[in-house]
Structures are given as C-alpha cells and as structure tokens.
Amino acid sequence: MTIRLGVIADDFTGATDIAGFLVSNGLSAVQVNGVPEGPLPQADAIVVSLKSRSIPADEAVSMSLAALDALRAAGAERILFKYCSTFDSTPAGNIGPVTDALMAALGADLTVICPSLPVNGRTVYQGHLFVGDVLLSESGMRNHPVTPMTDPNLVRVMEAQSSGRAGVVPFAVIQQGPDATRAALARLAEDGVRYAVLDTLTDVDLTTIGAATVDLPLTTGGSGLGAGVARALATGTDGVQSAPWQPVEGRTVVLSGSCSVMTNAQVAAYRADAPALSVDVDRLVADPDAYRAEVLAWVLAQPAEPAPLVYATAGPDEVSRLQEAHGAAEVSEAVEALFGWLARELSAAGVRRFVVAGGETSGSVTTALGVDGFHVGPQIAPGVPWVRSLDDRTELALKSGNFGDVDFFTRAQA
Ligand SMILES: Nc1ncnc2c1ncn2[C@@H]1O[C@H](COP(=O)(O)OP(=O)(O)O)[C@@H](O)[C@H]1O
Numbered sequence: 001m002t003i004r005l006g007v008i009a010d011d012f013t014g015a016t017d018i019a020g021f022l023v024s025n026g027l028s029a030v031q032v033n034g035v036p037e038g039p040l041p042q043a044d045a046i047v048v049s050l051k052s053r054s055i056p057a058d059e060a061v062s063m064s065l066a067a068l069d070a071l072r073a074a075g076a077e078r079i080l081f082k083y084c085s086t087f088d089s090t091p092a093g094n095i096g097p098v099t100d101a102l103m104a105a106l107g108a109d110l111t112v113i114c115p116s117l118p119v120n121g122r123t124v125y126q127g128h129l130f131v132g133d134v135l136l137s138e139s140g141m142r143n144h145p146v147t148p149m150t151d152p153n154l155v156r157v158m159e160a161q162s163s164g165r166a167g168v169v170p171f172a173v174i175q176q177g178p179d180a181t182r183a184a185l186a187r188l189a190e191d192g193v194r195y196a197v198l199d200t201l202t203d204v205d206l207t208t209i210g211a212a213t214v215d216l217p218l219t220t221g222g223s224g225l226g227a228g229v230a231r232a233l234a235t236g237t238d239g240v241q242s243a244p245w246q247p248v249e250g251r252t253v254v255l256s257g258s259c260s261v262m263t264n265a266q267v268a269a270y271r272a273d274a275p276a277l278s279v280d281v282d283r284l285v286a287d288p289d290a291y292r293a294e295v296l297a298w299v300l301a302q303p304a305e306p307a308p309l310v311y312a313t314a315g316p317d318e319v320s321r322l323q324e325a326h327g328a329a330e331v332s333e334a335v336e337a338l339f340g341w342l343a344r345e346l347s348a349a350g351v352r353r354f355v356v357a358g359g360e361t362s363g364s365v366t367t368a369l370g371v372d373g374f375h376v377g378p379q380i381a382p383g384v385p386w387v388r389s390l391d392d393r394t395e396l397a398l399k400s401g402n403f404g405d406v407d408f409f410t411r412a413q414a
C-alpha cells in the first residue's frame with residue numbers, strides 16, 4: 001500500500017486529532033509515537049506524533065527532520081506538518097523553524113499556513129485567527145502556561161519566527177474554489193512569498209483548500225487541513241476504513257493537566273459527580289516521590305465507576321501563583337512527570353483506559369506508557385478519537401485542552 005500522506009504532528013493530542021479526521025474522511029491511518037525506528041505499518045496515512053511544540057527550536061527541527069526521513073524512506077508521497085489550531089508557539093518557534101527546515105528538505109518554495117478548524121470554532125479571516133467569536137489574542141489562549149498567544153495576525157506571527165515573507169489568500173479568493181486558490185498561490189510564490197496564510201471560514205473552504213494544495217510537497221496546518229487533503233486523496237483510494245472498533249475491557253482513569261478554559265469547565269462539571277483529586281502542586285514540587293505515592297494510593301482506593309479524576313487543571317491566577325513560586329518550566333515538568341509516572345503505575349495495576357486532557361500531558365502519559373503507536377477509532381467529540389495501542393493493551397482518549405463539550409469526561413465513558 002502506498003503512503004499517500006505522511007503527517008508530522010508537534011504533539012500527541014494534535015496527532016490523534018488529525019488521525020481521527022483522516023479516518024472520518026476516507027483514509028486509513030495509523031499513528032506512530034515518536035520518530036519511527038523500524039518499518040512503518042501499512043496505511044493510506046501515517047501520522048507521526050512528536051512532542052516538539054514546546055522544546056528548544058533546534059531540537060524540534062532535528063526531530064521533525066528525522067520523522068521526515070522515516071516517512072520519505074517509506075515512500076510517503078506528500079507531507080503535512082500538523083500544529084495546533086490555535087497556532088501554539090513562542091516567538092522563538094517552533095512552527096517557523098520546523099516549517100523552514102521541512103521546506104528546505106523537500107525543495108518547496110512556498111507552503112500554506114492553515115490552522116483553521118471551523119467545526120471547533122477556529123477560523124481565519126484576512127489572515128487573523130479567531131477562536132469562536134473572538135480573536136486568538138482575546139481567547140483563553142492568551143493565558144496558556146507554556147505558549148501564550150497574544151497576536152492573532154498569522155502573517156506577523158509567522159514572519160517573527162521564520163526566515164521569509166508571509167502573505168494571505170483572502171476569503172474572496174478561497175470562495176471561488178480550487179482553481180482560483182491555486183492561481184493565488186502561484187502569484188504569491190512569484191512575488192517571493194514563502195508562507196501563504198489561507199482564510200477559512202467553513203468546512204466547505206477546507207474541501208477547496210484540500211483540492212488546491214494536494215499536489216504541494218508540503219502543507220502545514222491543523223486537522224481541518226488534514227480533513228480537506230484527505231477528501232482530495234480519498235477519491236483516489238478504496239476508501240479503506242479501520243476495522244470495527246472493539247473497546248477494551250477494564251478500569252478507566254481520567255488525568256487532566258490542561259489549564260484551558262474548556263478543561264477547567266469540564267473538570268468542574270465532572271468533579272460534581274465523580275471522585276476527583278486536585279493535585280497540590282506546592283507539595284508535588286517540594287517532595288515529588290512522597291506526593292506521587294499518595295496520589296497513586298488515592299486513585300487505587302476509588303471505585304471503578306465513575307472513573308476517578310486526578311487534575312492539576314487550574315485557573316490563570318493559580319497558574320501564575322505557582323509559576324512565580326516555583327518557575328514555569330519547573331511546574332510544567334513536575335506536573336507532566338507526575339502524570340507520566342501515575343499512568344505507568346496505574347497501567348501496571350491493571351488500568352486499561354486513560355482519558356487524558358492536555359497535549360503536553362498526553363505526550364508525557366503516552367511516552368511513559370511506552371506505547372509505540374495507535375489504531376484510530378471513532379471520535380468522542382470532533383478532534384478527539386479513541387485510540388488503541390498497537391499491542392491492543394491500552395485505550396486512550398487524548399483530548400486537546402480546548403476540545404470537547406462540558407460533559408466530555410462522562411461522554412468518553414459512555
Ligand atoms: N496548576 C498548574 N500550574 C501551572 N502549570 C500547570 C498546572 N497544571 C498543569 N500545568 C502545565 O500546563 C501545561 C498544559 O499544557 P497541555 O497539557 O498541552 O494542555 P493544553 O492542551 O491545554 O495546551 C502542561 O505543561 C502542564 O504540566
């Protein structure tokens with residue numbers, strides 16, 4: 001089977017997000033965790049999940065290039081660099097540097113910037129990214145603990161962290177369809193623009209964008225772009241779907257390390273009806289070993305249903321207090337290490353299903369569980385499919401901080 005699309009995703013929830021959309025739009029897909037080392041599984045699309053969003057830019061570049069080498073060696077026909085629909089990055093990167101490195105390796109003069117995911121309220125108009133009805137900079141993303149986003153203008157953000165000029169393909173053009181969009185891309189390339197930010201307001205625009213960009217060696221964007229490209233490609237495949245989904249039996253635990261507005265609401269709703277433990281980050285930082293053991297004992301003492309929740313999720317004031325007291329990187333590291341350790345111990349104790357909130361948190365949990373890759377199952381909410389480890393042992397729902405409705409944790413167990 002030819003790999004029609006190779007995806008390099010900068011975090012684990014982002015990877016499952018796009019894998020879910022590829023499958024629901026007609027491609028078979030397998031997710032591989034970390035830079036692939038052995039032979040790649042057979043599928044229309046291979047999604048490589050990295051944890052490269054918040055690491056130093058040079059490390060993100062070398063990890064992404066290693067993933068590219070593996071995908072190209074396996075014959076991937078085109079590459080999509082998947083980042084967050086809220087363009088999570090710092091002024092130092094990593095979206096710009098990774099895009100530049102992939103363009104150089106693939107000999108691309110121009111690529112597209114398309115984070116839009118209208119079904120989840122991410123749209124781009126005149127090059128500005130909106131979350132719901134507000135600009136990115138006015139959304140909860142301005143308070144993100146690791147990648148606060150304070151500028152909604154993607155041209156400016158992209159130029160600040162890359163080596164070339166960015167331009168916009170405006171909605172008026174996208175609306176005219178694939179030919180007009182392709183022509184606009186060609187004009188931008190002639191003008192020396194390297195990054196074309198694509199206005200996108202609706203799901204129909206994603207179909208247009210998929211058709212217009214499917215022949216580019218490299219595209220960059222969110223899972224909405226993946227849906228568009230999959231639709232363009234699926235017309236040329238057998239539309240192979242994954243086998244019917246059989247849930248694994250066993251205990252479920254919910255782990256939440258996201259501090260997004262939506263996760264805060266989901267935690268508040270869930271803890272009203274289920275056993276829930278709020279992580280005491282001050283104690284965790286002061287004495288990680290003793291505190292971790294206490295958290296583990298608490299989880300194991302809870303009834304199996306509804307699944308117990310352990311959360312570090314907190315509002316912006318508490319996040320600021322903790323970061324000032326202990327250092328931002330130190331707090332993130334301590335919380336991520338706690339969830340990774342906890343997942344490993346719980347798995348050893350027989351827990352088979354993990355519902356995890358937060359991209360970095362999911363990366364930490366998946367890596368700690370030593371899961372090489374995933375089969376991709378049905379979506380619980382747009383952008384959050386169930387995934388099952390390739391050894392069929394563990395099932396995970398890796399929820400991006402901002403995704404899902406308020407009752408997501410309950411719905412995942414239904
Ligand atoms: N109470 C807290 N204070 C500060 N940082 C926290 C707290 N809880 C979690 N974090 C950190 O915030 C980051 C959240 O990122 P992530 O897991 O990617 O969530 P999201 O999907 O919302 O971006 C993680 O590094 C996590 O460890």
Ligand SMILES: O=C(O)[C@@H](O)C(=O)COP(=O)(O)O
Binds near residue numbers: 011223359360
């Ligand atoms: O594109 C998206 O919004 C998600 O797929 C994503 O990347 C999730 O990142 P986190 O919000 O850090 O979970």
